[in-house]
Amino acid sequence: MTSQRGPHAYLSELFSLDGLVAVVTGGSSGIGRAIAGALARAGASVVVVARRESELVATVEELTAEGGRAAWVGADLSTRDGVRAAAEKAAAVFGEPDILVNSAGINLRPPMGELGEDVWDATMAVNLEAPYLLGLRFGPGMAERGFGRIIHLTSQQAHRAFVQSGAYGVSKGALESLARSQAEAWSPHGVTCNTLVPGFVMTPLNTRLSADPERVAALAARTMVGRNGLAEDFAGAAVFLASRASGYVTGQAIFVDGGFSVH
Numbered sequence: 001m002t003s004q005r006g007p008h009a010y011l012s013e014l015f016s017l018d019g020l021v022a023v024v025t026g027g028s029s030g031i032g033r034a035i036a037g038a039l040a041r042a043g044a045s046v047v048v049v050a051r052r053e054s055e056l057v058a059t060v061e062e063l064t065a066e067g068g069r070a071a072w073v074g075a076d077l078s079t080r081d082g083v084r085a086a087a088e089k090a091a092a093v094f095g096e097p098d099i100l101v102n103s104a105g106i107n108l109r110p111p112m113g114e115l116g117e118d119v120w121d122a123t124m125a126v127n128l129e130a131p132y133l134l135g136l137r138f139g140p141g142m143a144e145r146g147f148g149r150i151i152h153l154t155s156q157q158a159h160r161a162f163v164q165s166g167a168y169g170v171s172k173g174a175l176e177s178l179a180r181s182q183a184e185a186w187s188p189h190g191v192t193c194n195t196l197v198p199g200f201v202m203t204p205l206n207t208r209l210s211a212d213p214e215r216v217a218a219l220a221a222r223t224m225v226g227r228n229g230l231a232e233d234f235a236g237a238a239v240f241l242a243s244r245a246s247g248y249v250t251g252q253a254i255f256v257d258g259g260f261s262v263h
């Protein structure tokens with residue numbers, strides 16, 4: 001049964017991001033880029049944040065060519081000062097964000113025995129500290145305004161060791177805990193905090209693994225759907241978590257992995 005207003009009005013009430021502002025770190029590549037596109041198509045004004053200008057420009061051109069409202073901020077999220085500067089620049093474009101997506105991430109994968117402090121520090125800085133600092137910068141404002149959505153990208157390695165999990169798995173495990181801590185703090189004020197958990201997605205992050213057809217096929221066979229992930233697979237879940245529809249979903253880790261993790 002559809003309401004008298006019709007399905008479009010109903011869907012729009014649930015999922016439209018019209019009038020909302022989103023900041024997407026890592027929004028110039030892979031999963032983050034697909035999510036930035038999804039949020040823009042759903043009506044949000046989107047600021048993508050990353051280091052490489054060429055990728056940022058290409059992303060914004062694609063989104064604006066489609067009629068979306070998008071802009072970019074060049075920033076290095078591997079230092080606390082870099083994160084702080086990025087946050088101020090991002091908020092200056094379309095105003096304080098209603099939606100924060102932390103997709104920027106690195107996976108350096110040295111064997112555990114060779115994992116030096118430099119890799120540990122770099123991994124924690126980008127994968128964990130940047131989301132923490134951005135949450136601290138934007139979360140209280142969202143809470144004050146009574147609406148906010150924080151979405152982190154974690155990994156199955158938050159739950160199990162897999163292909164040299166090393167510091168990466170540790171950072172993602174902690175990021176899931178961060179989402180719960182943020183959810184506890186701000187959910188009473190309309191700010192939900194959740195994570196999306198990818199399986200194996202063919203993006204620049206795992207170029208080396210993606211170049212091995214046998215490994216790629218073996219990973220696809222481990223899913224229930226029968227294929228590896230695509231960045232576009234995250235569009236629906238991201239719009240859901242960013243929208244009013246997910247107001248009672250918080251502190252959760254939502255697996256978008258074709259069933260990889262459940263058998």
Ligand SMILES: NC(=O)c1ccc[n+]([C@@H]2O[C@H](COP(=O)([O-])OP(=O)(O)OC[C@H]3O[C@@H](n4cnc5c(N)ncnc54)[C@H](OP(=O)(O)O)[C@@H]3O)[C@@H](O)[C@H]2O)c1
Nearest residue numbers: 026029030031050051052076077104105155200201203205
């Ligand atoms: N692909 C997978 O199979 C998979 C699986 C599990 C989890 N994930 C997670 O999903 C998220 C997105 O991954 P992806 O596969 O889409 O990776 P990707 O294609 O490599 O994109 C990573 C993004 O992060 C940005 N970035 C990296 N370091 C940065 C820094 N220091 N400062 C600012 N931006 C930085 C990159 O841009 P610049 O290099 O230009 O800065 C890029 O936009 C990551 O958090 C990743 O850990 C991915």
